[in-house]
Structure formats: structure tokens, C-alpha cells
Amino acid sequence: MRYLTIALTKGRLAKKTLKLFEKAGIEAKEAEDDSTRKLIFEDPDMKIRYFLAKGPDVPTYVAYGAADIGIVGEDTILEEGRNIYEVMDLGFGKCRMCICGPESAREYLASGDQIRVATKYPNIAKDYFLNKKHRTVEIIKLNGSIELAPIVGLSEVICDIVETGTTLRENGLTVLEEVCPLSARVVVNPISMKMENERISDFVRRMKEAL
Amino acid sequence: MNNNLQIHTPEGFRDIYNGEMKKKRKLMTSLMDVFDSYQYEEIETPAVEYFDVFGRDIGTTPSRELYKFFDRDGNTMVLRPDFTPSVARAVAMHFRPEDMPLRLCYEGQTYVNSQEYRLNLKEMTQMGVELIGDGSAEADAEVLAIICDLLKAAGLTEFQVSVGEVDYFKSLAGHSGLDAETLERVRSLISNKNFFGVGELLEGERIHESVKKALTEMPQMFGGREILRKAEELAVGVEAKDAIERLREIDVLLTKRGYGNYISYDFGLLSRYQYYTGIIFSAFTYGTGEPVAKGGRYDRLLSHFGTDAPAVGVGLYIDPLMNAMSRQGINL
Numbered sequence: 001m002r003y004l005t006i007a008l009t010k011g012r013l014a015k016k017t018l019k020l021f022e023k024a025g026i027e028a029k030e031a032e033d034d035s036t037r038k039l040i041f042e043d044p045d046m047k048i049r050y051f052l053a054k055g056p057d058v059p060t061y062v063a064y065g066a067a068d069i070g071i072v073g074e075d076t077i078l079e080e081g082r083n084i085y086e087v088m089d090l091g092f093g094k095c096r097m098c099i100c101g102p103e104s105a106r107e108y109l110a111s112g113d114q115i116r117v118a119t120k121y122p123n124i125a126k127d128y129f130l131n132k133k134h135r136t137v138e139i140i141k142l143n144g145s146i147e148l149a150p151i152v153g154l155s156e157v158i159c160d161i162v163e164t165g166t167t168l169r170e171n172g173l174t175v176l177e178e179v180c181p182l183s184a185r186v187v188v189n190p191i192s193m194k195m196e197n198e199r200i201s202d203f204v205r206r207m208k209e210a211l
Numbered sequence: 212m213n214n215n216l217q218i219h220t221p222e223g224f225r226d227i228y229n230g231e232m233k234k235k236r237k238l239m240t241s242l243m244d245v246f247d248s249y250q251y252e253e254i255e256t257p258a259v260e261y262f263d264v265f266g267r268d269i270g271t272t273p274s275r276e277l278y279k280f281f282d283r284d285g286n287t288m289v290l291r292p293d294f295t296p297s298v299a300r301a302v303a304m305h306f307r308p309e310d311m312p313l314r315l316c317y318e319g320q321t322y323v324n325s326q327e328y329r330l331n332l333k334e335m336t337q338m339g340v341e342l343i344g345d346g347s348a349e350a351d352a353e354v355l356a357i358i359c360d361l362l363k364a365a366g367l368t369e370f371q372v373s374v375g376e377v378d379y380f381k382s383l384a385g386h387s388g389l390d391a392e393t394l395e396r397v398r399s400l401i402s403n404k405n406f407f408g409v410g411e412l413l414e415g416e417r418i419h420e421s422v423k424k425a426l427t428e429m430p431q432m433f434g435g436r437e438i439l440r441k442a443e444e445l446a447v448g449v450e451a452k453d454a455i456e457r458l459r460e461i462d463v464l465l466t467k468r469g470y471g472n473y474i475s476y477d478f479g480l481l482s483r484y485q486y487y488t489g490i491i492f493s494a495f496t497y498g499t500g501e502p503v504a505k506g507g508r509y510d511r512l513l514s515h516f517g518t519d520a521p522a523v524g525v526g527l528y529i530d531p532l533m534n535a536m537s538r539q540g541i542n543l
Contacts, residue, residue: 002497065500085404191502193404194371194475194495197434 003042004192004199006050007058007067009076013184014052016092017071021050023210048203059084059187068192069200074182075161079121085188088204091211093184097124099177100168101150101157106176108156115156118142118149125159128179147171223333235336235533237543239318241364242338242527249357251316251340256297258320262287264296269515270485271296276325290322295486295509295524298341303516311344311520332530339506339526346510346521348457351490352464354523358494358504359470361527366541370496370503372473373433375480376458377487377507380429382448387422397426402481404430422447433477436462442478457489486512490523498538501531 008014014031021028027043030036031050042049053061055076062070063082070084073093077086099109099117108115118140119125129137140155147167149155161182162168162175186207188200220226227235246253262279265271272292280288291297294317306313318338325333340357342350355372362370380401384394393412400408410427425445432442439462443455458476465474482491482505489508496503506525513520536543 063500083403086408087404087406089407188404189500190404191495191497191500194373194433194477195369195497 001047002196003047003049004069004196004203005067006048007053007061007070007072008050009055009058009070009072009184010052011055013055013071013073013093016184017090020090020207020210024206026206056080062187062189065189065191068189068196069203070187072185072187074185075121075124077185077187078127078180079123081123083190085190085193086185087188087193087200088186088207090184090186090207093182095161095163095182096175097121097159097179097182098162098175099128099157099159099179100147100162100173100175102172103174105150105156109176114138116140116154117157117159118146118155119159120144120146121159124179128159147173223331225332225334231533234543235529238365238533238536239336239338239529241543242361243316243318245357245360245364246316246338246340248360249314249340249353251314254298254301254315254317255319256291256294256301256317258291258322259288260291260297260300262289264300265289265292269296269512272323272484276323278322278324291319292321292323293484294319294321294337294339294526295341295484296512298524299343299509299512299522300516302341302343302520303513303518306343306518308344308518308520312350313343314340315343316340336529337526338529339504339524341522341524343513343522344520345523348460348464350521350523351457351508352461352468354506354525355461355465355474355492356468356470358492358506358525358527359473362473362494362496362503362532365532365536366543367496367535367539369539370473370494371475372492372494372504373475373477373480374458374461374490374492375477376454376489377481377491378450378454378489379442379446379478380481382446382451382454383422383425383429385450386447387418387426389416389418398481401426401429401479404479406430419447421445430479433475433479435475438476438478442476454489461490482507492525494527496535496539498535499531501528503528503532503535 008017018028018032026046026048031041040049040051055072058070058072059077059080059082061067062084075097116138117125122139122141125139129135146158146160149158265277277292278290282288298315321335321337323333342354358372397409413423425447428445432438439455439458446452465471480491486509487507488510491507493502494504504525504527508523510521
């Protein structure tokens with residue numbers, strides 16, 4: 001039998017997923033050991049192997065079929081816009097995609113003026129302003145510490161993930177508008193879904209039971 | 212100017228040389244033999260057509276993904292993205308109703324200006340058939356049998372032809388009373404097999420419980436012939452019930468001819484080509500991220516060109532097929 005390959009998102013999401021794997025009866029001990037240098041792990045009995053990848057790369061692995069299944073945040077799925085199936089909401093990693101800024105930026109948003117939006121998610125931000133708000137904005141792509149942008153005057157607002165809002169408050173920023181709620185998802189390659197339907201459905205069923 | 216600049220092919224276009232071209236030629240010859248065995252006659256249409264052949268009301272590739280340019284008179288011209296509308300146009304021009312049914316086959320290059328395709332090829336070789344002037348389930352079954360024979364001729368043993376029916380969704384959509392925008396979102400959630408998205412979206416919408424239930428289930432409505440029964444239980448409207456009846460007929464015909472094992476059903480298969488009116492299908496195999504063949508029934512397309520005739524056809528994509536063959540270690 002062919003191995004089913006699963007791509008997991010590195011970091012907090014992987015930790016939660018591995019716990020779920022264990023409950024679902026998939027070997028996860030080795031991967032949970034932080035000191036391991038192995039890149040790929042397997043459960044030979046279930047013919048499942050999995051690896052950890054950076055979030056934005058997970059939909060890529062799945063779209064190309066290098067991984068049959070991926071576990072990734074919905075923010076990444078929306079941003080990457082790949083042709084993949086979204087088959088399950090894992091319910092954890094819950095947060096919101098929001099437009100944030102200092103309270104004073106609210107009037108900029110309300111006005112029709114050209115504003116600058118700093119974000120790690122240029123596609124989500126563009127879609128929100130162009131297709132939902134029907135206005136053009138200047139998108140500035142950043143790779144981290146997005147909260148800095150309005151503070152140092154790089155942009156008027158930011159488009160970013162908000163979990164608790166603590167980082168925002170500590171930096172004098174607040175949520176101005178909500179774009180959409182987010183959580184972790186199980187995604188599947190369309191071809192794998194057809195060719196390995198039974199095994200993938202079985203995997204999803206096990207995950208559902210373990211939740 | 213940098214004199215050392217090597218000129219390479221534009222992004223999305225490639226040279227095929229040495230052994231690869233030989234393999235491609237051999238493959239295409241065996242596929243052409245299959246067309247011959249079903250007595251399909253070859254037709255060649257020009258690579259360039261007027262924009263209207265692929266225009267918006269035809270419902271084919273979106274305009275921004277077409278390669279467009281102008282002729283001397285200022286008409287907009289298009290490099291064909293797909294053969295079916297070209298063949299439909301040619302049939303309307305050159306054939307009369309008494310010539311039907313027509314069995315036509317073709318091979319040639321198609322051009323789509325999009326990054327979306329995973330092979331990242333903007334020029335792809337396509338081979339296919341169109342069976343025009345026959346609206347029966349036998350015609351559908353014939354084209355499906357041809358796909359199976361083509362893939363077998365390519366040396367594939369493990370492949371699946373997934374068959375859907377666009378009327379099933381259309382019927383539900385018609386009975387839902389939802390506005391066009393919401394329906395488009397439902398359609399996209401279903402075709403992305405988003406197992407929970409439809410339910411979330413329709414929560415609180417005031418639509419009939421049976422329609423809601425069927426739409427919510429649609430992303431998961433795929434599998435072997437047992438799925439036909441599930442789809443039937445949830446069907447709303449005459450068109451949806453007729454759609455199931457048609458699939459049953461096709462299933463019987465194909466099983467009788469020994470193709471049953473290759474066929475599966477998928478009611479969530481909704482093409483972006485709007486011209487499909489009945490069955491619709493895609494063929495999949497290991498080793499490529501893309502379907503290797505796509506097709507369906509398009510009973511109203513020819514009327515755009517002045518002839519009224521039902522038709523069904525399939526196009527095979529040679530490039531992903533060759534990728535799949537090499538990854539599966541198949542040498543013809």
C-alpha cells in the first residue's frame with residue numbers, strides 16, 4: 001500500500017495536531033520530541049507519514065500532491081488561494097483576521113482617502129478592500145511585527161491575525177474592523193481525495209472522534 | 212544591451228526535444244488509434260478565432276485568461292484556450308442536421324494565460340472527441356468508454372473517471388430561492404469540497420429544509436454507485452431526479468461493457484465552463500496534480516453558432532498525462 005503523506009504546520013498548531021494524532025492512534029512520540037533532527041516521521045502500521053513545514057508552504061505541498069493531506073490555519077489557505085479541498089474544521093487555533101490601528105485611524109477608514117495597509121497577508125487584505133469595501137488601498141507587505149507599521153508611520157492600519165488582542169493593546173492599537181473568523185483546517189489534494197477516498201475518509205473520521 | 216544574454220522560452224512555454232518528443236509522438240499515435248477504432252474522423256480548426264467564439268455568453272475560459280490581439284480591421288482575435296467551442300463553430304458552419312450524428316476528433320495546442328495551472332504551462336497539447344447530434348445516454352457512455360480506452364492505451368492501469376451531473380445542482384439552486392451571489396459562494400464551496408462551509412453559510416437563510424440538507428451534503432456526495440442512492444434520497448426537483456436517472460442508465464451501459472471499475476460519481480463536480488448542460492466528468496490518476504481529461508455534455512453550445520444539436524465530448528491533456536506516465540514508470 002502507498003503511504004499517505006501529511007504536511008503539518010510547524011509551531012503551536014503542530015503540537016496540538018500531534019496530541020490529536022496520539023488520541024487518534026497515530027504514532028507521534030518521536031515527532032513530539034523537540035530535540036529530534038528528523039524531518040519526516042512515520043507510522044508503518046497505518047502507512048501514514050508526516051512532516052513539519054512552514055505554514056504558507058503547507059497548501060503548496062498539498063496542491064502539488066507532494067502531501068495528500070495538510071493541517072493548516074485558514075488564514076494561510078485564504079492567502080495562498082490554492083486549489084485544495086477543505087474537509088474538516090479542527091476547531092482549535094481559533095482567531096480573527098482584523099483591520100487594526102490606532103483609534104485615530106477610524107476616520108481614515110471611514111473616508112474615501114487612499115490609505116496604506118501593512119500586512120503579512122496581501123491577498124486577503126486586497127480581497128477585503130477591493131471586493132468587500134470597494135476601495136483601492138496601498139498594500140505594504142511585511143514579514144513580521146506588523147504592529148510596528150502604524151506606530152512608526154509606515155501605514156495607517158494593519159491587516160493581521162488577532163487572538164487575544166494583548167499585543168495590540170500594549171502597543172496602543174485596537175481592532176477597527178473584522179475581516180473573518182479563522183481556525184485550523186484539514187485540507188486534501190483533489191486527486192488524492194479521488195484516488196484514496198476510503199483511507200482519507202477514515203483519517204478524517206479518526207480525527208473527528210479524537211477531537 | 213547585454214550581448215551574453217541567452218534567449219530562453221517565455222514563462223509557461225517549453226521546448227520538447229530528444230527522447231521526450233519521440234515518446235509524445237508514440238503516445239499520440241496510440242491515442243489516435245483509439246479514435247479510429249470508434250470511427251471518429253479528424254478535424255483541424257485554426258489556432259486563432261474571433262473573440263466571440265470564446266466570449267462571455269459561451270461560458271468558457273474567462274476573458275482575462277485569453278491571449279488576445281487584433282487583426283487589420285481591429286477585430287479582437289483569440290488563441291484558442293479549448294477546442295470544444297471551435298469545433299462547435301466549425302460544425303455549425305460546415306454540416307447540416309442530416310449529417311448527424313457526427314463523430315469528430317482533434318489534436319492540437321491550446322493556450323491559456325494563467326498561473327493557476329500547477330504544471331504552469333500556458334501552452335498544452337490536447338486531444339479529444341466530440342459526438343454531435345446524439346442526446347442519448349448511449350452517447351454519454353460511448354464518450355466515457357473512449358476515455359477509459361485512451362487511458363488504457365497510454366498504459367495506465369490505475370485511474371478513475373469521476374462523473375457528475377450539472378442539472379443536479381442547478382435544480383437545487385433553482386428551488387433554493389437564494390440570490391446569485393450566495394449561490395456562487397455555495398457553488399465554489401461545493402466544488403472545493405468544503406465539508407462544513409455550506410452548512411455555515413446557509414445557517415439562518417430562510418430556505419426549504421430539504422434544499423438546505425441536500426446542498427449541505429453535496430460536498431460529500433461522491434464515491435461509487437452507492438452514492439447515486441444517497442443523491443436520489445436528497446434530490447429536490449424533477450431535473451435532479453432526471454439527472455440521477457441518466458447516471459443510472461450510463462452506469463448500466465458501462466458496467467455491461469466492463470468499464471464499471473473505472474467509474475465513480477461526484478455531484479460536487481462543477482466545472483468553470485458554463486456551457487455544460489448534463490453529465491460532466493474528469494479523469495484522475497496518480498503522479499499528477501491535474502486531471503488528465505475533462506469533458507461533458509453541452510446541448511446548448513451549438514445554438515450559439517446557429518445550429519441546434521445536443522453534443523458530448525472530452526479533451527485529454529497530453530502534458531499532465533505524460534507526467535503521470537513517467538512517474539508511474541510506464542513506457543509505451
